[in-house]
Amino acid sequence: MTTETDIPRQPALAWGIIFHVSLAGMRRRMMRSLVTVSCVVLALAFLSYMLVLADITQALVELNDNLLNVLLQNRGVDIFAASQMGPMTILLISLALLTCTVGIVNSMLMSVTERVREIGTLKCLGARDAFVVQTYLVESSLQGFCGAVLGVVLGCIVAMAVSAWTYPGFLLRCFPARAVAVSIMISLVCGFCIAVVASIWPAWAAARKRPVEALRVEE
């Protein structure tokens, strides 16, 4: 009788095929992907807007121009504060990110339910759990990445436009390029992480589906 040791371990799959399957899935469910992406875009636009605005305000405060200080105080900016990120701002940002995470989890779980038969079929064809998890993670990281980039670009542009409009002429004198760059990086990483973290549970749920599901007859 053949012993179990005779069974070779399945070789690790090339990422190419995982990407291919993920992309094909996203193309097929374009609307669902767009919902997820727009979720990330909005949350990240908000995050980067707040961060960049705080950077710019801080730079303006540090300029210590009399006319500008009056302008800033008229806008309700505390020019003596150490940081322009108050607790309320942080709370708002957290809420936005949380909403975005929940949105992604929801949409991914829905797509798992939709694809039960597909996942079952994949397993009947010999896919390992890892393959299913990887396709989901790749799918959501791609969505997270696209959403994060779009969101950050949008947030930055709006933040700069708003401050250029409110404090005309001052922005060019003290644009905090370094701080803004850091904020952009933070936002990008945040968006990407959120998308990946949010898809862990759905991906796990997908991998747990049994191959029997492929035989279920419905339509």
Next chain:
Amino acid sequence: MDQVNGERDIVIRAVNVKRHYGQGESMTRALDGVTLNVYRREYLSIMGPSGSGKSTLFNMIGGIDKPTEGMVFIDEIDVARLDAFELAWMRCNKIGYIFQSYNILPTLTALENITLPMRFAGLAPDEAREKGAEILRAVGLGDRIFHRPYELSGGQQQRVAVARAMANDPVIILADEPTANLDVDTGEEIIELLRELKATRGLTVISATHDMKMLDVSDRILWIRDGKVQRVESRKNLDIQVGGVARGHQRKDLAIP
């Protein structure tokens, strides 16, 4: 129970297989002690009314589900002792599945559907493409290689499914009501294709079916009822019993005498 002599090579051996769902009072015995041998290169049909345990038995011998009690050996490998990796390997290399609703992955082309299990088995992309195209030609879809499922008819999709089941040169083809969603002529074509592949490639075909035409090509028919094997008939006996049924006449449900 088996009328065929024991000299032949056994490819699936089920020993006193039981499968229970639920617990305590509400427990249902989907399979209640089934013992069965499937021989290499035979065409076995599993018949039975719905709720008879037909699909449960089918899942057991296909390595899709594990028995509560008893043992299933597929090609002399004890399914119950395999871990998730090894089960995936077995499904990939030993068994080809054909489903009632085709289950072609909608996002991939016909060729990609066939190369996917090859890639799971570790074949290089180019090799897989060549082999996949060859199998597609063998099932008569040489001109549909890059078509997507929605561009294919039901019969063509089922052909892709048959080709996909053949991808890794399996030992066993498991077909779950492969003709149930097809019209009579297309169903006949699929049956003929299965018969041909079985003959030319030395496959073992196991199918759960209601289709009388599938019985025509079966070597043995296993009747299951209430989770037990009611009887096993070889083709010869069956010809005498249902020989009067005209070809092309499809009976939806075959009453068990």
